[in-house]
Amino acid sequence: MTEYLLIIVSAILVNNIVLAQFLGVCPFLGVSNKLSTATGMSGAVCFVITLATVVTYLINKFFLVPLGLTFLQTIAFILVIAALVQIVEIVLKKISPSLYQALGIFLPLITTNCAVLGVALNVVTKEFTFGDAAHMLNLGEATVYALATSLGYGLAMILFAGMREQLAMNDVPKSFKGLPIALITVGIMAMAFLGFSGIV
């Protein structure tokens, strides 16, 4: 149980996916202008990352590894993710139109969000250390890791969107307008998150 707790704290705060691992920075900068769109995007990312990680984990374990095809991971995973996003879109449209309304426009964008492929590849290729010795994650740990990572993404995104809404009302020097000041703000945020390093 403590191990799962360590995974959660580590993935959300210490190794935050955007602020420490630099995954999914493009949509992070792209849709964080407004708090409402940032929340919608975070929800969609959360859903897709968790689902994609579980599916690709199973495909890797029961299909690619037994057949000795692990070098095809990149191609296989990106196709699975693209197909999955399509399926999620269709299913969501059918069973929950209101959720589809909220997440709909963000779903197609997620295929090219490197956070999804990044987490999926990380889980099957990297050894993690949580508490005891370094080991590959099992399915339960991988699911928790994916969920916590995407919650970390949401946390960073929503915090940043809040700051950016305030920033929009301030008088910023001309050359700093738009992305430069946003990047500098993220830099300072990343520095704040560095304070969490060492607690796990």
Next chain:
Amino acid sequence: MSKFGLITKGLLKENPTFVLVLGMCPTLATTTSAMNGLEMGLATMFVLILSNIVISLIAPVVPDKVHIPVYIVVIATFVTVLQLLMQAFVPQVYETLGLFIPLIVVNCIVLGRAEAFACKNSVGDSALDGIGIGLGFTLSLTVIGIVREILGSGSLFGWKFIPGDGILAFVMAPGAFLVLGYLMVLFNKLAKR
């Protein structure tokens, strides 16, 4: 556009990092030193040139409805080729750049060039476009790497010329965002003249 213009536009006018602001993840993650930035840039350029060539060849026969998945498969194929080549010949570099080599698949610069240029231009022009944008990306990454390496570890391409530890934050995550932000300010300032 002239052949020469195709190669040079990526450096300034359509610079993928500072003007188009594409492919931010590898830009931030791999520029801890000048050499790493250069290597990441060259790796991306390899995929960019080859995928541009193949996509400009197959674009006329690909049905419009499935063109994005087809392009992604082409790109993913070349990324896998690159992964295998790097593991065989430069395992050290592959180890340092790590996850960001397979992630070239989802680098929006590569898919962006396929959509915006390669699918409607000749093979030769698409190859030159790949070289041009690739050079621009490599140059930006190297510049960011140089700044971070000097500030963060007091060295340049591994040659240490400032004794001591340097400002560690510039090698870590915050430095990446700050350096890119301030370089963008500088670029805006100079470009608007």
